[in-house]
Amino acid sequence: MIAPLRVGIAGLGTVGAEVVRLGRMLSERTGRGIRVVAVTARSKGRKRGLDLDGIAWAKDPLALASNPEVDCFVELMGGAGDPALSAIDAALKSGKSVVTANKALIAKHGLKLAKAAEKHGGALNFEAAVGAAIPIVKTLREGLAGTGINRVYGILNGTCNYILTRMEQEGLSFEECLKDAQRLGYAEADPSFDVDGHDTAQKLAILASLAFGTAVAQNAVYVEGISSIAPEDLRAADDLGYRVKLLGVALRTPKGIEQRVHPTMVPKSSSIAQVMGVTNAVTIDGEGIPPITLVGPGAGGGATASAVVADIADVARGLRTAPFGRPVETLRPTEKAPMERHEGGYYIRLMARDHAGTAATIATRLAEQKISLESIVQRHPNGGEVAKSAGKGTPVPVILITYATNEDAMYKALQAVQRDKVISGKPQVIRIEKN
Numbered sequence: 237m238i239a240p241l242r243v244g245i246a247g248l249g250t251v252g253a254e255v256v257r258l259g260r261m262l263s264e265r266t267g268r269g270i271r272v273v274a275v276t277a278r279s280k281g282r283k284r285g286l287d288l289d290g291i292a293w294a295k296d297p298l299a300l301a302s303n304p305e306v307d308c309f310v311e312l313m314g315g316a317g318d319p320a321l322s323a324i325d326a327a328l329k330s331g332k333s334v335v336t337a338n339k340a341l342i343a344k345h346g347l348k349l350a351k352a353a354e355k356h357g358g359a360l361n362f363e364a365a366v367g368a369a370i371p372i373v374k375t376l377r378e379g380l381a382g383t384g385i386n387r388v389y390g391i392l393n394g395t396c397n398y399i400l401t402r403m404e405q406e407g408l409s410f411e412e413c414l415k416d417a418q419r420l421g422y423a424e425a426d427p428s429f430d431v432d433g434h435d436t437a438q439k440l441a442i443l444a445s446l447a448f449g450t451a452v453a454q455n456a457v458y459v460e461g462i463s464s465i466a467p468e469d470l471r472a473a474d475d476l477g478y479r480v481k482l483l484g485v486a487l488r489t490p491k492g493i494e495q496r497v498h499p500t501m502v503p504k505s506s507s508i509a510q511v512m513g514v515t516n517a518v519t520i521d522g523e524g525i526p527p528i529t530l531v532g533p534g535a536g537g538g539a540t541a542s543a544v545v546a547d548i549a550d551v552a553r554g555l556r557t558a559p560f561g562r563p564v565e566t567l568r569p570t571e572k573a574p575m576e577r578h579e580g581g582y583y584i585r586l587m588a589r590d591h592a593g594t595a596a597t598i599a600t601r602l603a604e605q606k607i608s609l610e611s612i613v614q615r616h617p618n619g620g621e622v623a624k625s626a627g628k629g630t631p632v633p634v635i636l637i638t639y640a641t642n643e644d645a646m647y648k649a650l651q652a653v654q655r656d657k658v659i660s661g662k663p664q665v666i667r668i669e670k671n
């Protein structure tokens with residue numbers, strides 16, 4: 237009879253409290269007893285609605301991580317630094333296994349922690365750090381271990397997808413939808429980490445490492461948020477057969493690995509375009525197999541705890557997988573593909589001055605950079621079809637969709653158009669991702 241796995245949990249908030257509740261059912265699934273023996277949080281006195289009878293209270297996370305009565309240290313406090321970092325480090329160095337949901341920490345210190353896990357023989361499991369209940373880490377690390385991966389991309393932030401969905405379906409502004417998201421608890425009081433794309437970037441860096449066997453490198457991710465997206469962009473996308481999503485995309489290219497987070501137009505017929513509201517989704521393009529898309533809840537106490545508990549179950553079963561799928565010394569440095577060399581189609585919305593020759597000037601500047609247009613639509617600001625003359629010199633929205641070109645050429649053409657003074661204001665540019 238194997239001794240029960242003794243679990244210590246640091247952090248009893250949204251996720252930690254659910255893990256304590258779920259942990260009680262685990263023994264049946266793994267065939268081994270699992271007992272939460274000790275916990276800690278910032279405030280011992282806080283009412284949590286949890287039955288902590290018979291569970292020790294550790295004085296701090298480091299004490300819990302160093303407790304010889306704990307076999308598996310579960311970190312659910314969050315934060316890219318201490319106390320999470322030093323507690324996990326201490327637990328791994330004493331040979332314990334660690335489970336965490338902390339994407340910030342794994343994106344920043346994952347490599348160092350993976351080395352410690354490898355050296356001392358413990359597991360370092362972080363399924364909940366990306367996509368909460370969606371088993372994307374296991375899928376890349378284990379399920380697709382035999383498949384070369386060319387691209388992994390997805391909707392990794394429910395707040396942004398909720399905002400874009402409401403904007404599209406109800407014609408509302410970004411600001412209105414953000415306020416609603418805050419009222420409903422989908423967005424933080426300071427929403428910048430989500431809406432500026434940084435949360436997605438941390439998750440993408442982890443996925444890219446798992447997909448391509450490279451060292452996790454958060455600073456290699458190009459990041460743009462969704463605050464510049466206007467309802468007219470979503471209307472135009474709809475007319476043209478697209479939806480706008482905040483995507484994280486990691487792509488193998490001959491120039492290195494592109495890791496980018498930005499608003500993206502995706503064909504309405506694609507799997508990723510069907511994902512609405514707070515739901516998350518990840519698509520994997522593997523060699524020789526059609527794309528695989530996983531869809532599910534990417535946040536919330538229950539959904540995140542589901543992945544944490546599954547990671548604890550692996551520890552109980554004695555499974556040890558290299559944290560990033562292969563030995564740390566074989567992870568290659570990330571060769572960052574520069575964004576100027578990104579190739580793809582573009583949506584461009586310009587406010588063109590209503591002068592004779594404006595269209596010809598724009599066409600010439602694009603042609604100079606060898607950019608071909610798939611479509612060009614001139615619309616009345618109120619959404620009518622083709623603009624009649626709105627008055628001499630009055631700016632009229634013009635929407636261009638380019639065929640694949642590179643980013644450098646596209647921006648050179650737009651700078652030339654701005655110098656020609658045939659448009660007013662800054663062009664809106666949204667990259668297109670085809671499936």
Ligand SMILES: NC(=O)c1ccc[n+]([C@@H]2O[C@H](COP(=O)([O-])OP(=O)(O)OC[C@H]3O[C@@H](n4cnc5c(N)ncnc54)[C@H](OP(=O)(O)O)[C@@H]3O)[C@@H](O)[C@H]2O)c1
Pocket residue numbers: 246247248249250251252276277278279280282296297312313314315319337338339340364365368534535536537540
């Ligand atoms: N919530 C989600 O939907 C979600 C989804 C995916 C991943 N995650 C990740 O899961 C982790 C936990 O998130 P959460 O939403 O559960 O956070 P939370 O509700 O804010 O809970 C954090 C917990 O950590 C404790 N804590 C914070 N600092 C501490 C310290 N210095 N010493 C001891 N305890 C400390 C807090 O104690 P008190 O209760 O006493 O304040 C609280 O119990 C984070 O890494 C987060 O990124 C969360």
